[in-house]
Amino acid sequence: MSSAAPPEALLGDVTRDALAELLLATADDEFVIGFWDSEWTGIAPMLEEDVAMSSIAQDEIGHARALYELLAETTHDDPDRIAFGRPADAFRHAALMNHPRTDWAFTVARRFLYEHADAVRLEALARSSHERLAGLAGKMRREESYHRMHADAWLQRLAEAGGEARKRLTAALQRLWPDADAVFTPLSGEPELLASGVLAEPLAALHGRWRARVRPTLERLSLPVGGDGAPPPDGRTRRTDDFRWLHGEFTMVAGSEEGATW
Amino acid sequence: MVAASVEIRLAAAWNALADVNDPEIPTVSVVDLGVIRTVAFSSDGRTLEIELMPTFVGCPAVDVMRDEITAKLSALGIADEVRVALSFVEAWTSERITARGRERLRRSGFAPPVPQGRIPPDRDPLDELAVLPIASCPYCGSRNTTLENPFGPTLCRAIYYCAACRQPFEQFKTV
Numbered sequence: 001m002s003s004a005a006p007p008e009a010l011l012g013d014v015t016r017d018a019l020a021e022l023l024l025a026t027a028d029d030e031f032v033i034g035f036w037d038s039e040w041t042g043i044a045p046m047l048e049e050d051v052a053m054s055s056i057a058q059d060e061i062g063h064a065r066a067l068y069e070l071l072a073e074t075t076h077d078d079p080d081r082i083a084f085g086r087p088a089d090a091f092r093h094a095a096l097m098n099h100p101r102t103d104w105a106f107t108v109a110r111r112f113l114y115e116h117a118d119a120v121r122l123e124a125l126a127r128s129s130h131e132r133l134a135g136l137a138g139k140m141r142r143e144e145s146y147h148r149m150h151a152d153a154w155l156q157r158l159a160e161a162g163g164e165a166r167k168r169l170t171a172a173l174q175r176l177w178p179d180a181d182a183v184f185t186p187l188s189g190e191p192e193l194l195a196s197g198v199l200a201e202p203l204a205a206l207h208g209r210w211r212a213r214v215r216p217t218l219e220r221l222s223l224p225v226g227g228d229g230a231p232p233p234d235g236r237t238r239r240t241d242d243f244r245w246l247h248g249e250f251t252m253v254a255g256s257e258e259g260a261t262w
Numbered sequence: 263m264v265a266a267s268v269e270i271r272l273a274a275a276w277n278a279l280a281d282v283n284d285p286e287i288p289t290v291s292v293v294d295l296g297v298i299r300t301v302a303f304s305s306d307g308r309t310l311e312i313e314l315m316p317t318f319v320g321c322p323a324v325d326v327m328r329d330e331i332t333a334k335l336s337a338l339g340i341a342d343e344v345r346v347a348l349s350f351v352e353a354w355t356s357e358r359i360t361a362r363g364r365e366r367l368r369r370s371g372f373a374p375p376v377p378q379g380r381i382p383p384d385r386d387p388l389d390e391l392a393v394l395p396i397a398s399c400p401y402c403g404s405r406n407t408t409l410e411n412p413f414g415p416t417l418c419r420a421i422y423y424c425a426a427c428r429q430p431f432e433q434f435k436t437v
Contacts, residue, residue: 048411051421055413062320062417066350135350139319142353142437146412 015196018189020075020131021092022199023081025187025236026121027067028093031083032243033114034060035250039101053107056147063140070132084254088247089239095179095232098240102172105158105165109172111151113180113214119148120210121183129197152217159221170224176224181207182235207231268303271340275301275310278334285326286416287434289370292327296358299349303341310341315354316416318437324348339343356436373397373422373433397433399424407431 011019038057043261044050052110068079078085101107122144125137184207193199211228218225232238255262266274279301280293292298292314311330316324320373328346335344356375359367376396378396397420398405404426411421412435420433 048413050411051411051415055417058322058417059318059320062318062322066319066348132350135352136319137352140351142355143417144316146435146437149412 006161011107011196011198014189015076015192016195017135018187019094019150020071021114021187021189022136022193023067023071023074023133025092025094026125026203027082028091029066029097029114029118029183030060030067031064032091032097032246033110034058034064034244036097036099036101037107037111037133040107045104052150056111058061059143059147063143064231066136066140070136080254084251088244091239091243091247092236094182094185094190095235095238096176098179098238098243100129100242100246103168104166106172106176108151109169109176110180111147112218113173113176114183114219115144115148115151117180117183117210118216119144120206124200124206127200129200133198155217155223156221159223172217172222173226178229178232181226181229181231182230184210185231185233185235204230215232264341268307271303272301272390274338274340275312275335276284278338279312279331282327282330285323285330286418287367287370287372288357289366290363292331294295294360294363294366296360297327297354299352302432308342310335310344312344313344313349313351314346315349315352315358317354317356319350321417323416351406356434359434367434369402371400371431372419373400375434375436378436396433397422399427399429400431402427 015106021067025077034057037053037060040053040115041050041057044053058222064083065079067080071077071080072079099106099110119141122141123135126134128134158169158254160166184203186203190199207230211226215225251253276293279298280291282292284290284292284295295317297315297317299315300311301313302311303309304311305399312335314324314331328348331346332344335341355378357378359374367374396405397407397409399407399422402424404424406425407422408425409420410423410430414421414432414435418435418437420435421430422433423430
């Protein structure tokens with residue numbers, strides 16, 4: 001099978017470390033947003049949204065699992081240990097995912113900013129020289145098209161509703177924009193990723209494309225558009241008490257009986 | 263090791279796979295679902311290697327399918343070992359469901375996915391997948407249907423309503 005060629009046969013040590021950094025950052029984004037949004041199960045504003053948000057969250061956690069498995073093969077680790085056996089400060093998700101679920105408008109604002117950032121990133125990863133990462137990203141893109149439609153539809157709905165809905169949406173976008181930039185915070189191994197073609201384009205270029213993509217929608221709805229600043233250097237290392245609480249929740253079962261299987 | 267030729271052993275493997283069903287939609291086999299990418303023997307002929315393509319990356323039924331495939335093929339006694347590996351080398355798309363699979367979906371109350379040939383050539387299929395409004399009612403055949411929710415009870419299912427026979431129904435998502 002052509003897919004059986006292990007990445008380590010093709011990559012040097014430095015590039016392998018850089019690949020691990022990229023996989024961890026991407027997987028942690030998907031994992032943490034999946035856990036926050038899974039909290040809507042049972043309490044979303046309407047039944048359809050209960051089903052939709054549960055399904056979206058399950059997709060994201062599934063994407064994280066596949067990425068953790070690829071990472072575990074690269075670093076000879078165990079995917080469950082990576083997901084549930086790390087301290088909170090070892091997570092590398094973007095600051096955008098540090099915030100709690102909050103209210104529906106906040107969730108919609110975050111999903112809108114993230115879905116488009118994720119789409120831009122997946123397009124680049126689908127062109128990766130790393131065959132298996134490219135294949136996985138290509139598959140994830142097809143599923144994410146449903147998420148994007150969902151986020152776009154809700155952004156418009158809340159913006160056009162006016163009143164409290166629009167007020168909360170506007171405040172959430174203002175609060176979240178600088179942390180959404182952090183999806184594109186440069187990785188320390190980026191030069192190696194670019195040289196090896198694992199990453200087809202610099203994150204700075206993807207950052208620009210993301211802004212160009214969300215701006216027309218936000219302007220059409222007269223919603224705030226964030227500044228043109230560079231992503232914060234600590235965008236993937238800053239952790240909050242909100243995240244530490246979530247980390248306690250999602251590691252609770254695995255942590256209660258180390259090594260247990262079910 | 264059984265002395266049967268590789269061709270005969272592979273045919274036996276495919277036959278057995280036709281009896282393994284999707285645990286979430288038990289009338290459709292993994293073969294008709296198009297999730298089996300390759301079935302091959304290792305170069306020494308001892309290991310039977312299966313490439314399984316999940317319909318959705320996060321599909322929780324994949325582990326069940328994997329176990330059932332391993333058990334069924336191991337029971338045939340045609341290989342020392344059976345290995346089922348997940349593959350994302352190419353994306354599983356709903357185009358991979360066979361004509362028989364589509365018909366079996368329909369008979370069990372699921373509208374089959376929309377053929378992607380209907381997406382206009384000047385549009386990016388990834389932008390269009392999620393908004394394809396067309397699904398024929400699996401009960402009465404009417405196309406007077408509306409998409410109620412692109413997300414359903416499992417990752418691969420969407421919820422529609424038929425205005426002709428006034429029935430809600432599910433569609434296997436176009437992806």
